[in-house]
Amino acid sequence: MKPLFTATATATGGRNGYFKASDGLVGTNLSVPKEMGGPGKPGTTTPEHLFAAGYAACFGGALDLVAKQHKLDASTAKVTCAVSIGPREGGGFGLAVRMSVADRSLPQAKLAILVREAHEKICPYSHATRGNVDVKFDVIGA
Incomplete structure (x- = not known):
């Protein structure tokens, strides 16, 4: 890189x-x-607050980039990231992420496609957490 x-x-x-x-x-x-x-x-x-803020902001940027590639606008999407910490099986601690992405200006199905693409292809936080952190999405479109 x-x-x-x-x-x-x-x-x-x-x-x-x-x-x-x-x-x-x-x-x-x-x-x-x-x-x-x-x-x-x-x-x-807490470190979890800082991680949540970084992931939410980064994911919002990734979402907007993907939307522009599809000739759509997701620049006003509201991304809320909740980062939980707890004990892991095998010892130590682990993280879990729940991301809410809301944009009522985009149809639900289209927004879900954009969110999936941003998560799978663009967002570096998503790349870094893949396989290590359980990340779930709630998508709220029109």
């Missing part, structure tokens, strides 16, 4: 620390949520 862009971030203190992007544009304190036995400190986030 020939990189087009590289994002770099540094985390200190793990899930109870902080992270900051190398360009200083993004950074925040982290805390283990109460549901995972942590303090769930106000004003903090």
Whole structure:
């Protein structure tokens, strides 16, 4: 792969620390949520929130690209990504993703085709998770 862009971030203190992007544009304190036995400190986030935001934004871009290839517009599609974490069989932890893609300007069947194509062919988050993370979609069209 020939990189087009590289994002770099540094985390200190793990899930109870902080992270900051190398360009200083993004950074925040982290805390283990109460549901995972942590303090769930106000004003903090989790790696799962960050992954969900990145995947949702990236998938929205992939969807719009695929739509344009089909001479359609999905630029206003609302992509909501829920990332869950839990224990895996065999030890450690795993992730699961539930993605909701809504665009009432496109027919349901057409939007489902675009979502499938964006997931299977374009989105790098989808490529990275394939075979490792259970990703399910809810598609809401007209």
